[in-house]
Amino acid sequence: MPWATSAYVPSEKVLEMLACLHDFDLGLQASAGSSAIYEVTMWTHLALPSIRLKNVGWAMLDKMIKLIVLDADGTIWSHHDASALVAPFEIVSCDVIQDKYHSTVRLNDGIREFLNYVRENGILLSLASWNEPENVFSLLSLFGIDGFFVFPVVEPHPNKHVMLQKIVLGLSQRGVKVLPEEILYIDDRDVHLEEIRSSVGNVKFLRYGVDVENWYDALDKVKCVIVRRRSL
Known part of the structure; x- marks a missing residue:
């Protein structure tokens, strides 16, 4: 209506x-x-x-959020260039990892709670990261959050629209159709957004650190949309 x-x-x-x-x-x-x-x-x-x-x-x-795609650097964790880290990595705590030269990677506040809530409510999660893949996947595994993401795409180029297209295609090949309006993309930068919308469509967007202060804030906003939409 x-x-x-x-x-x-x-x-x-x-x-x-x-x-x-x-x-x-x-x-x-x-x-x-x-x-x-x-x-x-x-x-x-x-x-x-x-x-x-x-x-x-x-x-x-009328479009529910079916897929949330996250950036990694500066969004999931505090470090802004995972590709610059040097293995081996050391687990300092459940939310902190150091590389060979003691550069620190810290999970941003509330990310675990956000990931758990989203998965428990049947929303798919994926990852689009401009990085060399080895370090990113190692960090995800060491933090114990790698299992949350389906068809994560980590590639050494800035073309996030290509990454989102690959994620959507991968889901489609598994029989899961996701429309652009059903995608929420969260990144600490918006420089890729115009290309994403030109190539993928009108995805929803939250800028981490601007539209949301932390992952607890992001969780509140996503939870609000989910709960209110289900009541319509």
């Missing part, structure tokens, strides 16, 4: 859903010509701030 006229009054549940999506970059500019896309400005009686989401249509709200 699209918002066909300004006279349409969204239900309380839809307003709550819109509030949950407030910090998500939905990438809808490319679809602005669609008859199902409208600019909506609304105020609620729920003590929520004014919500102004441009080009938001029912078609976007």
Whole structure:
């Protein structure tokens, strides 16, 4: 049911859903010509701030998140260049690893809780990382989180759109169809986003460290969307 006229009054549940999506970059500019896309400005009686989401249509709200793709450097962990690390690695604690020269890699706060919640709620997780693969897969294994990711793609080039295409293709070949609007991509940088949306489609996006402060914050936002969408 699209918002066909300004006279349409969204239900309380839809307003709550819109509030949950407030910090998500939905990438809808490319679809602005669609008859199902409208600019909506609304105020609620729920003590929520004014919500102004441009080009938001029912078609976007109707898509559940089925796949979350994460970046690694600066997103899953604190280090910004896993390829620069030198093996062998040493486990300092469950969340800290050092390389041969004592460079430290620390899991960012809340990532384990985020991964567990997402998997428990039936959402697929994958990885798209611009790195030499050996160090990344070694770190994932040593941290004990490698088993969360399906079709992880780690390649020594910056073309994240190619990586996402490979992930979607891999899932499709296993009989799992994922639409672009059902993908949430989380990265500490947005430099790859334009190419991703041009090649893959209108994926949802959260910028780690900007849209979300940490993984606990990301978990709250994803949980809000999941819970509210299921209640619609």
